[in-house]
Structures are given as C-alpha cells and as structure tokens.
Amino acid sequence: MKWITRENVKVDRVACPWLIRKFIDSEAEFFFVEEAAVNAQARALQATPFDVPKNPDVKLNHRNGRCSFETILESYQLTSDPALVALGRIVHGADVPKEMDIAPESAGLYALANGFSLTCAGDEERLRLQFPLYDALYAFCQSRIKNSPSSQG
Numbered sequence: 001m002k003w004i005t006r007e008n009v010k011v012d013r014v015a016c017p018w019l020i021r022k023f024i025d026s027e028a029e030f031f032f033v034e035e036a037a038v039n040a041q042a043r044a045l046q047a048t049p050f051d052v053p054k055n056p057d058v059k060l061n062h063r064n065g066r067c068s069f070e071t072i073l074e075s076y077q078l079t080s081d082p083a084l085v086a087l088g089r090i091v092h093g094a095d096v097p098k099e100m101d102i103a104p105e106s107a108g109l110y111a112l113a114n115g116f117s118l119t120c121a122g123d124e125e126r127l128r129l130q131f132p133l134y135d136a137l138y139a140f141c142q143s144r145i146k147n148s149p150s151s152q153g
Helices: 012-024 035-045 068-075 082-095 097-102 106-119 123-146
Strands: 002-006 029-033
Touching: 002 012, 002 035, 012 068, 012 082, 012 123, 029 035, 029 123, 068 082, 082 097, 082 106, 082 123, 097 106, 106 123
Parallel strands: 002 029
Antiparallel strands: none
16 A cells, blocks of 8 residues: 655654554555645555544544544554554654653654654654654563553562
C-alpha cells in the first residue's frame, strides 16, 4: 500500500509510518509532499493520506482529542495491545506540546524528534534513523505493562 502525508516529519508523522510498517503493512511505501499537494498526490498515487490536520478529507488525522497515531490504532483495531496504547499516549504528548504531561516520556520524545529534524537530511532518513527509537519505546511499554502490579495479580 501507498501512504502519503505532509513533508518535514517530526513526531506523529514518524510514529505513524512506524506503526503502519510494524502492524498494518510491512511493505508500505511512504510519500512526503507539501501540505497543499496531499489530496492531489494521494489521488494520483492511490495513496492513503494521514496526519494532515487542516484537511477534513483525511480520515487518519487528529480526531476527538487523539493524535493521528491514536486514530490509526483505533481505525485498525490495534487498541487491544496495551503497550501500543501506552506508546500512543507518549506520542500524543510529544506531538501536542500543551498536553506533554500526558506521559512522562513525551518530553524526551519531543526533544529527540526535534533534534532529528535538525540533523537529518530528509524525511526518509528521519524514518530510517527513528524507527529503532520507536522499537525501543514499544519494548519499554511492553516491559512496563508486563511488570506492572496489575499484570502480576
């Protein structure tokens, strides 16, 4: 499948491709274009658009107080994985700075994502370098849930 979003990816627009490749479509191709070109390019490429908040035609978007990552979790019935839901909260806080306190790890993810945006040449490089970060955060969330008192009862 082909997926498309705005160029100059940071938090949500890196987390979503990680989620898509890991849990929805391991062969996913991603395209990054100017915001104004998303709809036209999505039609031309037959790509699924995501995370274009000012575009009401995009279904996989910030919606009902959720960031795009959380919307994708819900849309693709991935919310039964508590580690993914926990990761979604971290991504949400990092992507919506006024809600950064939603998870203690959000501030760190925000700093790292913005650092990558300052040091990486382009969007594909940002994905390549940051996917291991999301692998590690997901493993952290899995471990925390596995070792929580409620899971040992």
